[in-house]
Amino acid sequence: MPSPVSSPVSGPATRITVLSGGVGGARFLQGLWHGIEQRLVPGVSPDARVTVVANTGDDWWVHGLKICPDLDTVMYTLGGGIDHERGWGRREETWHAKEELAGYGVEPTWFGLGDRDLATHLVRTQMLDAGYPLSQVTDALCRRWLEPTYGDRVRLLPMTDDRMETHVAIADPDSPSGRRVVHFQEYWVKLRAQVAAEALVFVGLEESSPAPGVIDAITDADLVVVPPSNPVVSVGTILGVPRVREALVATRARVVGLSPIVGGHHLRGMAEQLLTTIGVEVSAAGVGLHYGARSDGGVLDGWLVDEGDVADVRRVTEAGLACRAVPLLMTDLDATAAMAAAAVDLVS
Amino acid sequence: MPSPVSSPVSGPATRITVLSGGVGGARFLQGLWHGIEQRLVPGVSPDARVTVVANTGDDWWVHGLKICPDLDTVMYTLGGGIDHERGWGRREETWHAKEELAGYGVEPTWFGLGDRDLATHLVRTQMLDAGYPLSQVTDALCRRWLEPTYGDRVRLLPMTDDRMETHVAIADPDSPSGRRVVHFQEYWVKLRAQVAAEALVFVGLEESSPAPGVIDAITDADLVVVPPSNPVVSVGTILGVPRVREALVATRARVVGLSPIVGGHHLRGMAEQLLTTIGVEVSAAGVGLHYGARSDGGVLDGWLVDEGDVADVRRVTEAGLACRAVPLLMTDLDATAAMAAAAVDLVS
Structure with a gap:
């Protein structure tokens, strides 16, 4: 049973939960952490802990291996292993196994399976085959990627351990x-x-359960952030895991989102198609209103839009959401930290 | 039931079966094929077909993948994909997945798992998981490696489909x-x-069955060759598969072996240890007598030894085996073809 909305937390946030997809979420997280470390985000404690709940709806099995694109993108990005230009996969990557799989005529030949990346999938698949749930597998992988840099201050959770x-x-x-x-x-x-x-x-979404820690991460947070991830296939699936939406409605935390629509277009152009499919207007206001105000049964307290979408602010505000227009392009760590600071400020 | 020893085949051999381990067997096969193509092996038809029965006792599972070192060494060597210097694995290989597995701290870190090679193991493992027996998996892999060059004239069979x-x-x-x-x-x-x-x-050896085609390949052959492979862990395991030894005793084919002991030492020095373990004298004669003469319950009609082991010839001959001393170093394709020619000549 969802508990009624409690009064919001006061003082700087120390427990932050981010509902993340792949590239967009990972870049936001990198900037957020930079902002915390450099004290560029006034509303957040310099000792803050960040829990990332990542979408697993993009996961699939290929060549007998379990691939979790969003978990890996977050893990590699925060762990310094990402290929920055591509935005996914490992830097200094080679593609020899992929070439050879194509040499065997084995499909699919179009999926980007790098040689370094393969090791992650081999470890994950073997642990899953041994019976470990995805959340424990993720934890084991993060011992290499996150623990050395972040200790226990950044935790990465799959939204569910179930196949979805x-x-x-x-x-x-x-x-x-x-x-x-x-x-x-x-x-x-x-x-x-x-x-x-x-x-x-x-x-599998309706039948899934939140992975251990997911509901607590939302319930016990001071601040929940919905980064500029895909509202349909990234944040949308996380919100679709039973009990997640209820936890967002009920949490004492303030919940703030950042628009992935910038200047009227989705940052990753291909994604506009998916908004149209689910009947959501491709605009900053459209996505914000799709998430909805907590005061009105939605999941957000605030919605940050790009300065190019300043015309959308009024519609969002009228729907009961705090809203402001600021530059929303994650061009570098400082720019991204400034976005995080504006988001926190919006709901403080 | 093994049939009684039939009268030997006359005329040039058209059906040749080779009982092979990894590196030594693969190099011999390459030279044999070169000899057939270049008509350097008088006792063999230029249209001869070669069936390779390969040891699978070195197979293992690592990082969730099924590795078949001897099958792959034969396949890569005959298919032009082998790293010639190393003798195993793929040429132009990289080791990034292996490095990353070590980065995760996952054991074993000492096993040579190359990035190109990984594709073979992924395809194999996925087919095995789907329920295909190893012989059919091998056949599928050989469609890439052998068929383009050899058509149906070279066939590679695992000694057994069972785990051994x-x-x-x-x-x-x-x-x-x-x-x-x-x-x-x-x-x-x-x-x-x-x-x-x-x-x-x-x-698993005693409980294993020969893979489909193995017994026929021995029974229907004109010539069976035991190449200079490891007598204990390569040829020894093939001979240990139930019904293989009986098929060798009963076949109409002549059976000839080439000593892996050259100048009193095993070509791959480490292997001497294993002969000692099973109580076999480390000498060309010791190994020849270990295989034994078909006239005396063994598996060979002839045993080719190196010119440096000429002193061993008498002991072997006295045991009822045709024996001759010739140069037995596979220094190049011509030298290896000459070895094959001498072996064929010995039992013609």
Whole structure:
């Protein structure tokens, strides 16, 4: 049973929870941490702890290996192992195993499986096969990537230990039904979202349970941040895990989001397609109102939009959400820390 | 039921079966094929087909992957993918996944798992997990490595589809029993056979069945060759698969072996240790007599020894085996083809 909304926390936030997808969430987290360390975020204690609840709806099995793109992107980014230009996968990566898999004619050939990255998937798959839940596997992997730098101050949790995969229904004139359902990875990486997504199918989402620690991380937080991650297939799936939305409604923490729509367009252009599929207007206001105000059954207290979307502020405010327009491009760590500071300030 | 020894085949051999380990067997096969193509082996038809029955006793599971070192060494060598200097694994190999696995602190860190090589293990493991027997998996992998060059003229079979692993008992003063049993790979690669092998344990060998095609390949052959592979852990395990020895005793084919002992020493020095463990004299004659003459319940008609072991010829001949001393170093394809020619000639 969700408890009634409590009075908000006062004083600087020491327990921050971030509901993250992949690239956007990871970059935000990097800037947030930089801001905490450099004391660029006034509303947050310099000793703050950050819990990341990451989307696992992009996960899939390929070549017998369990791949968790968002968990890995957050882990590699915070751990200094990410390829910054690509935004995903390992830096100084090679692609020999991938070449050879293609040499065998084994599908899929289009999925980016780097040689260094493979080690992560091998360790994860072997631990899963041995019976460990994904949250414990993630913890083991983070001992290498996060612990040396962050100690116990940054914790990475999968949203669920259950298998949950986002699939996409696309038009297919060759199929008797006229459509075909593909894994989100196929839609995103192979088809590059160039065909209309007729529907999204969140396989296993309704039956999933939050991973250990997820509900507590929301309930016990001082501040919950929804970073500029994909509102449909990243934040949307996290919110779809049973009890997560209720925990957000009930938490004492202030909940603030940052718009992934900048200047009327999604930062990752391909994602606009998915908003349209679920009937959400592609605008900063559209996404903010989709999340909704906690005072009105939604999940947010505040919504930060880009200065280019200043015209959207009034609509958002009228819906009961604190709203402000600031520069929302994560061009470097300082710019991202400033975004985090503005977000915290908005709901303080 | 083994049929009685039939009269030997006359005319050039068209069906050749080779019982192979890894590096030595693979190099011999390369030279044999070169000899057939270049018509350097008078007793063999230029249209001859070669069936390789490969040892699988070195196989193991590591990082969740099924590794078949001897099958892969034969496949890569004949398919042009081998690293010639190392003798195993892929040429132009990188080791990034291995480095990263070590970065995670995952054991074993000493096993040579190359990035290109990994693709083979991923395909194999996934097919095994899907329920395909190893022989069918091998066939699928060989479609890439052998078919383009050899068509259906070279076939690679695992000796068995069953799990069979060679383990080694070594002294361990820290253990209550005073000994410890390690997988052959640990003994060979990690310990480099530098500790005494107190006993060899062929796990699963007695309960194994020959893979489909193995018995027919011996029974229907014109010529069976035992290349200079390890007599204990390569040829020894093949001979240990139930019905293989009986098939060799009964076949119409002539059976000829080439000594892996050259100038009194095993070509791969570490292997001497294993002969001692099973009580076989480390000499060309010792190994030849260990295999034994078919006329006396053994498996060979002829035994080729190195010119440096010419003193051994008499002992071998006295035991009822045709024997001759010739240069037995596989220095290049021509030298190896000459060895094959001498072996064929010995039993023609």
